[in-house]
Amino acid sequence: MDPVIIVGAGPVGLALSLALARHAVPSLVLDSTDGNPPPRAARTCVLRPDTAAVLPALPGLRWRSWRTQRRTQLVDQVDIAPDQAPVHVEQHALERTLRSALADQKLARIVTGSHVDLLEQDTDGVTVHTRGPSGTWWRGSYAVGCDGARSMVRKLLGVRFPGRTAVERHAVAALRVQLPWEEGEYDEEGAWEPGDVGSALLHRDPGGTPGEVTARPLAGGRWRLDWLLPPRGDLVTPEEMLERVADTLAVWSEESLKSATAARTTAIAAAAAPVRRKAAGVGWRETGTGTEDAGASGGIGPYELVDTGVHTVHQRLARHWRVNRAFLAGDAAHLTGALGVQSVDEGLRDAANLAWKLALAWHHGHGPAADTLLDSYETERRGAMAARLRAVDQALPVVRGGGGLRALLPGGGTRTHLGLLTDGHLGRGLLGAPPAYARTPLTPPRGSIGEVPVGTAPGAPVCDVPVTATDGSRGNLHDWLGGPGGELLVMLVAPGTGVWDSRHWLTAGMMPELAASVEALPLRATLLVAESYPGAAAHTVLAVRADGHLAAAFPAGRPNALRSCAERVRGGAHG
Known part of the structure; x- marks a missing residue:
C-alpha cells in the first residue's frame, strides 16, 4: 500500500512521520527546505510533560518553579513537581532530534527541496506534485498538510482559515x-x-x-x-x-x-x-x-x-481539518500562542491524535469504520482548539484590560490575571491543560459496557502510573504510548503484582483469560498491569488509546466489554 504523504518537515510533520513508523506505517515527508534548520535560540517551544514523553530525549530544560513578581516584590511562586515540569527547548534542536530519530526508521523517508503545487484525490489515494526542473509526482494513501500558517495544502483543498491577526x-x-x-x-x-x-x-x-x-x-x-x-x-x-x-x-x-x-x-x-x-x-x-x-x-x-526577533501571535482556525483523504495539522490547521498558549505543543498533539487513526485505516482498509475513525480527528482536535481559542478570547480583556497589572499585587484586586497567565505558560487550566475529548465518537456510550468510575473521565488523558508488561519489562504507562504499545493499551489494576516476578502471576487468576482476549482484539493492543491507578478499584481494566486518552474503564472478566470498546475505538459498532 502507498505511504502517507506528509507535506512539511517542521516539528509536527516530523513527529507524525515518526509516530507512523512506530505504528508500522510508511511515510514520505516532502520538505521544502534543505533539511538543515537554522539555529535560532530566540525561537523556542514549551512542551507539556506528556507531550515530551512520547518524543525522543530532547536537549531541553525542565523548569522547577514559576515565579511572578513586581520589582522586588514576589507576587506568587508555583513549585513544579518533576513529573509535571514542562520542557523548554529550541525549535531547531527539537527538529534535529526528530530528524535524527527518523534516520533510523526504514519506513520514513524525507525528500528535501520539495515544493508542493498540486494535490489530487481519488477513491484509492492521493497524488501530490512537487515543482522543479522536471517536476515530480508522488502517490500516497493519505496526505497531511503540516506546512505551516501559509499552508499550500490548505489552499489546494480550498479550506478557509478565518481568525484574528x-x-x-x-x-x-x-x-x-x-x-x-x-x-x-x-x-x-x-x-x-x-x-x-x-x-x-x-x-x-x-x-x-x-x-x-x-x-x-x-x-x-x-x-x-x-x-x-x-x-x-x-x-x-x-x-x-x-x-x-x-x-x-x-x-x-x-x-x-x-x-x-x-x-x-x-x-x-x-x-x-x-x-x-x-x-x-x-x-x-x-x-x-x-x-x-x-x-x-x-x-x-x-x-x-x-x-x-519579534513574535506576532495570530488566532486562526481552519474550517475543516479533513477533506476526504487529506488532513491538516499544526499551524496549517490552527494558530495560537496568546497568553502563553503553546502552539507547537498543540501541533504535536494533533500528530499524536492522527497517527494511530491513520495507522488503523492504513492497515485495515478504508471502509465505513475508517471514515468514522478519521472523522473523529477533526471532531476531537478541532473541537479542542476551538475551545482553547474561545478561552483565550475571553481571558484577553481580563488580563490585558480592566485593572491592569496592578491587580496582580496582593490586595490590589482580583488574582484572576495571575492564574490565567500561569495556566497558559505552565499548561494548566482552560488556557493550557490537555483537552478531554468528552464527546468523541470513539468512547462507548454511557452504560453500554458496564463502565466503572476511575480518577480519569472517559476521553481525558490518563495518569502516568508505573506498569509491568507481560514480558516482564517495567516502566511507566506513557512509555508504551505513541506506537510502541499499538493502537490500544489494556491495563489491569492488580494490587500486589509489583512485588512478584511476572512469571508467578501471568498464568494465575484472570490473567490467562484477559491475555487471550487482548490477543484476539481487532487491532494491535498491549496488555499492561499496574499496582494501582487513581480512583480505580482492584481488578479494574482501563482501555487507553495510543494518544494517552482513556477510552473506557470496566471490571475485569468481561471480554465482551473489552471487544466492544476496541470496536468503538477503531470506529466500528459497539455492543
Missing part, C-alpha cells in the same frame, strides 16, 4: 547570562556551578521599565526574554532591542543587589563558621573572611546576546 506581539531576545533566579553554588575554585533553575514571569507598571517581561531558562546557561509590545506598532529596531535588554538587566541587577545586600547582612550576623549557601537574589559565597558578590559590578554580570 496580531492578537499579541512580543520582542524576543536570547541571552547567555546568569539571572537572579538561577540557583547554584561555587566550586572549590570559585567557578559558578548552575543547579536547578526556575522561570520568572515579571510584571511592571504599564509604561514603566522594563514593562511586562517573561524570562524563561534554556539549556546551556541561556534565557529567553519576551517583552510585551502593543499588538500593532512600529518595527523594533536593533538599537531598541539592545536598549530593552540593557534596561531590563539594569533593573534586575539593581533589585538583585538589594536582595543580596539584605541576605549578606543576615548571613554575616548568623554565620559562626564558613558555610556554603544560595541566595535568592544573586549567587554568592560565604568564606571565612566575609562574603563576595557572585556577579560582576552590577549584580548580574556580563551577558552575551545570542539571538533576537
Whole structure:
C-alpha cells in the first residue's frame, strides 16, 4: 500500500512521520527546505510533560518553579513537581532530534527541496506534485498538510482559515547570562556551578521599565526574554532591542543587589563558621573572611546576546481539518500562542491524535469504520482548539484590560490575571491543560459496557502510573504510548503484582483469560498491569488509546466489554 504523504518537515510533520513508523506505517515527508534548520535560540517551544514523553530525549530544560513578581516584590511562586515540569527547548534542536530519530526508521523517508503545487484525490489515494526542473509526482494513501500558517495544502483543498491577526506581539531576545533566579553554588575554585533553575514571569507598571517581561531558562546557561509590545506598532529596531535588554538587566541587577545586600547582612550576623549557601537574589559565597558578590559590578554580570526577533501571535482556525483523504495539522490547521498558549505543543498533539487513526485505516482498509475513525480527528482536535481559542478570547480583556497589572499585587484586586497567565505558560487550566475529548465518537456510550468510575473521565488523558508488561519489562504507562504499545493499551489494576516476578502471576487468576482476549482484539493492543491507578478499584481494566486518552474503564472478566470498546475505538459498532 502507498505511504502517507506528509507535506512539511517542521516539528509536527516530523513527529507524525515518526509516530507512523512506530505504528508500522510508511511515510514520505516532502520538505521544502534543505533539511538543515537554522539555529535560532530566540525561537523556542514549551512542551507539556506528556507531550515530551512520547518524543525522543530532547536537549531541553525542565523548569522547577514559576515565579511572578513586581520589582522586588514576589507576587506568587508555583513549585513544579518533576513529573509535571514542562520542557523548554529550541525549535531547531527539537527538529534535529526528530530528524535524527527518523534516520533510523526504514519506513520514513524525507525528500528535501520539495515544493508542493498540486494535490489530487481519488477513491484509492492521493497524488501530490512537487515543482522543479522536471517536476515530480508522488502517490500516497493519505496526505497531511503540516506546512505551516501559509499552508499550500490548505489552499489546494480550498479550506478557509478565518481568525484574528496580531492578537499579541512580543520582542524576543536570547541571552547567555546568569539571572537572579538561577540557583547554584561555587566550586572549590570559585567557578559558578548552575543547579536547578526556575522561570520568572515579571510584571511592571504599564509604561514603566522594563514593562511586562517573561524570562524563561534554556539549556546551556541561556534565557529567553519576551517583552510585551502593543499588538500593532512600529518595527523594533536593533538599537531598541539592545536598549530593552540593557534596561531590563539594569533593573534586575539593581533589585538583585538589594536582595543580596539584605541576605549578606543576615548571613554575616548568623554565620559562626564558613558555610556554603544560595541566595535568592544573586549567587554568592560565604568564606571565612566575609562574603563576595557572585556577579560582576552590577549584580548580574556580563551577558552575551545570542539571538533576537519579534513574535506576532495570530488566532486562526481552519474550517475543516479533513477533506476526504487529506488532513491538516499544526499551524496549517490552527494558530495560537496568546497568553502563553503553546502552539507547537498543540501541533504535536494533533500528530499524536492522527497517527494511530491513520495507522488503523492504513492497515485495515478504508471502509465505513475508517471514515468514522478519521472523522473523529477533526471532531476531537478541532473541537479542542476551538475551545482553547474561545478561552483565550475571553481571558484577553481580563488580563490585558480592566485593572491592569496592578491587580496582580496582593490586595490590589482580583488574582484572576495571575492564574490565567500561569495556566497558559505552565499548561494548566482552560488556557493550557490537555483537552478531554468528552464527546468523541470513539468512547462507548454511557452504560453500554458496564463502565466503572476511575480518577480519569472517559476521553481525558490518563495518569502516568508505573506498569509491568507481560514480558516482564517495567516502566511507566506513557512509555508504551505513541506506537510502541499499538493502537490500544489494556491495563489491569492488580494490587500486589509489583512485588512478584511476572512469571508467578501471568498464568494465575484472570490473567490467562484477559491475555487471550487482548490477543484476539481487532487491532494491535498491549496488555499492561499496574499496582494501582487513581480512583480505580482492584481488578479494574482501563482501555487507553495510543494518544494517552482513556477510552473506557470496566471490571475485569468481561471480554465482551473489552471487544466492544476496541470496536468503538477503531470506529466500528459497539455492543
